[in-house]
Amino acid sequence: DTGSAAAIPINEVDIAYVTPVTVGTPPQTLMLDLDTGSSDLWVFSSLTPSSQIRGQEIYTPTKSSTSQLLNGHTWSIRYGDGSSSRGTVFTDNFTIGGLEVKSQAVQTAQEVSSSFTQEQSLDGLVGLGFSTLNTVRPSSQLTFFDNARPNLDEEVFTADLKYHATGTYDFGFIDSKKHNGTITYTPVQPSPGYWTHSLSGYSVGSGAFQSSQISGISDTGTTLLYLPTAIVTAYYRQVQGAQNSQYYGGYVFPCASTLPTFTFGIEGARFTIPASYINYTRISPTSTTCYGGLQSSSGLGINIFGDVALKAAFVVFSGTNPPRIGFAPK
Ligand code: 0ZP
CATH class of the missing domain: 2.40.70.10 (Acid Proteases)
Structure with a gap:
C-alpha cells in the first residue's frame, strides 16, 4: 500500500x-x-x-x-x-x-x-x-x-x-519526481524516540565548509532551525544590524539587511537553505525588524532541524532496521 x-x-x-x-x-x-x-x-x-x-x-x-x-x-x-x-x-x-x-x-x-x-x-x-x-x-x-x-x-x-x-x-514509496539526483542517507539514533542524526558540518554564504558532527532531531513539527550558539553567531556576524534580542527572544535584524544562505552537510552531500527562508518574518505587520529562521539551541538543550531546514530538501524517513534518514536535492 x-x-x-x-x-x-x-x-x-x-x-x-x-x-x-x-x-x-x-x-x-x-x-x-x-x-x-x-x-x-x-x-x-x-x-x-x-x-x-x-x-x-x-x-x-x-x-x-x-x-x-x-x-x-x-x-x-x-x-x-x-x-x-x-x-x-x-x-x-x-x-x-x-x-x-x-x-x-x-x-x-x-x-x-x-x-x-x-x-x-x-x-x-x-x-x-x-x-x-x-x-x-x-x-x-x-x-x-x-x-x-x-x-x-x-x-x-x-x-x-x-x-x-x-x-x-x-x-510507502519514494517519488523520484519529487527530487533531483541521489538521496544521501545517514544513520538515525532511535532512542529515546526522535529522528536523531548528525549533520556533517555547515557553511555560511560562500564561506568555507566547516566539518563537524552536529547531532540533532529532524522535526517537521518545529517551525525554525535551532543550532549551537557558535554557528548561529557565525551566521549573524554576516548580517548588518543583527542582534540577539532578549526582548524578542532570539536573533532579529533590520528587514532590509541582506542575509547569507546557510548550507548543511549530510555525509558528503550539501544542502543550501536560501536566505529568504532565514528571513523568517516581520516582528509585527508594520515593523521593519525581522525575526530569524535560524536560532540558537542553547535554551532547548538540543539542536532541532525544523521546517526552515527540511523544506530545503526532499527528506526520507526510513523505518528500516536500523532506521535511517535520507536527504535529496529538489
Ligand atoms: C514550534 O516550533 C511552534 C512554533 C513556535 C514556537 C516557539 C517560538 C516560535 C517562534 C517563531 C515561530 C514559531 C515558533 C509550532 C506551532 C506552530 C503553529 C501553531 C502552534 C500553536 C501552538 C503551539 C505551537 C505552534 N514548536 C516547537 C515544538 O514544541 C518548539 C520546540 N521547542 C521544539 C523545543 N523543541 N514542536 C512540537 C510539535 C508542535 C506542538 C506542533 C504544538 C504544533 C503544535 C514537537 O515537535 C517538539 C518535540 C520536542 C523536540 C525535542 C523534537 C516535542 O515536544 N515532542 C513531545 C514529546 C512528548 C517529547 C513525549
Missing part, C-alpha cells in the same frame, strides 16, 4: 503545515499537523469543552460506526514550546492520502492549552516519531506509521515541505 497527501502551510509564514486526514465511518475530515518530533495522534473532539474550541473541526466518536473506546486508557502530552493537551482514547479507521489503518489509536482531547484553542487551522497532531514516545497509559499505542508499516510497499515516509506553498507527505 501507499498514501500521498498535501502538506499545507497554515499561514503566510509557514509556521506549521497541516494535512487532511479522515477518521471513522462515514469519514470525518480533519486537518492535522504531521509531527516527526512526537508520537501521539490526538484530535479536537466532541469531548473537548466548547470553551476550548474556536473554529477547529472535531472528531465525534459517537457518529462513527467503527469507533471503540479504549477502556481505561488516558494520555497527556507537553510539547517543547509549552503547549499541552490530554484526554481519553478510541480506536477507529484512520486514513492519510488514501492509506488506511483499521484500528488506529485516536487520542481525543478533553483539555487543550490556550495556544491550541487560538490556532483555528490545526485540529490536532499525527505523531511520526518512534512509538516509544507515545504517552497513552496504561498501555502505550503505536503510531500511524508503525501500524501501516507491515502493509507498505517500502518502509518509508517522505516529507516534501515547500516554502510558502503546498507540499506533500508520501507513505
Whole structure:
C-alpha cells in the first residue's frame, strides 16, 4: 500500500503545515499537523469543552460506526514550546492520502492549552516519531506509521515541505519526481524516540565548509532551525544590524539587511537553505525588524532541524532496521 497527501502551510509564514486526514465511518475530515518530533495522534473532539474550541473541526466518536473506546486508557502530552493537551482514547479507521489503518489509536482531547484553542487551522497532531514516545497509559499505542508499516510497499515516509506553498507527505514509496539526483542517507539514533542524526558540518554564504558532527532531531513539527550558539553567531556576524534580542527572544535584524544562505552537510552531500527562508518574518505587520529562521539551541538543550531546514530538501524517513534518514536535492 501507499498514501500521498498535501502538506499545507497554515499561514503566510509557514509556521506549521497541516494535512487532511479522515477518521471513522462515514469519514470525518480533519486537518492535522504531521509531527516527526512526537508520537501521539490526538484530535479536537466532541469531548473537548466548547470553551476550548474556536473554529477547529472535531472528531465525534459517537457518529462513527467503527469507533471503540479504549477502556481505561488516558494520555497527556507537553510539547517543547509549552503547549499541552490530554484526554481519553478510541480506536477507529484512520486514513492519510488514501492509506488506511483499521484500528488506529485516536487520542481525543478533553483539555487543550490556550495556544491550541487560538490556532483555528490545526485540529490536532499525527505523531511520526518512534512509538516509544507515545504517552497513552496504561498501555502505550503505536503510531500511524508503525501500524501501516507491515502493509507498505517500502518502509518509508517522505516529507516534501515547500516554502510558502503546498507540499506533500508520501507513505510507502519514494517519488523520484519529487527530487533531483541521489538521496544521501545517514544513520538515525532511535532512542529515546526522535529522528536523531548528525549533520556533517555547515557553511555560511560562500564561506568555507566547516566539518563537524552536529547531532540533532529532524522535526517537521518545529517551525525554525535551532543550532549551537557558535554557528548561529557565525551566521549573524554576516548580517548588518543583527542582534540577539532578549526582548524578542532570539536573533532579529533590520528587514532590509541582506542575509547569507546557510548550507548543511549530510555525509558528503550539501544542502543550501536560501536566505529568504532565514528571513523568517516581520516582528509585527508594520515593523521593519525581522525575526530569524535560524536560532540558537542553547535554551532547548538540543539542536532541532525544523521546517526552515527540511523544506530545503526532499527528506526520507526510513523505518528500516536500523532506521535511517535520507536527504535529496529538489
Ligand atoms: C514550534 O516550533 C511552534 C512554533 C513556535 C514556537 C516557539 C517560538 C516560535 C517562534 C517563531 C515561530 C514559531 C515558533 C509550532 C506551532 C506552530 C503553529 C501553531 C502552534 C500553536 C501552538 C503551539 C505551537 C505552534 N514548536 C516547537 C515544538 O514544541 C518548539 C520546540 N521547542 C521544539 C523545543 N523543541 N514542536 C512540537 C510539535 C508542535 C506542538 C506542533 C504544538 C504544533 C503544535 C514537537 O515537535 C517538539 C518535540 C520536542 C523536540 C525535542 C523534537 C516535542 O515536544 N515532542 C513531545 C514529546 C512528548 C517529547 C513525549
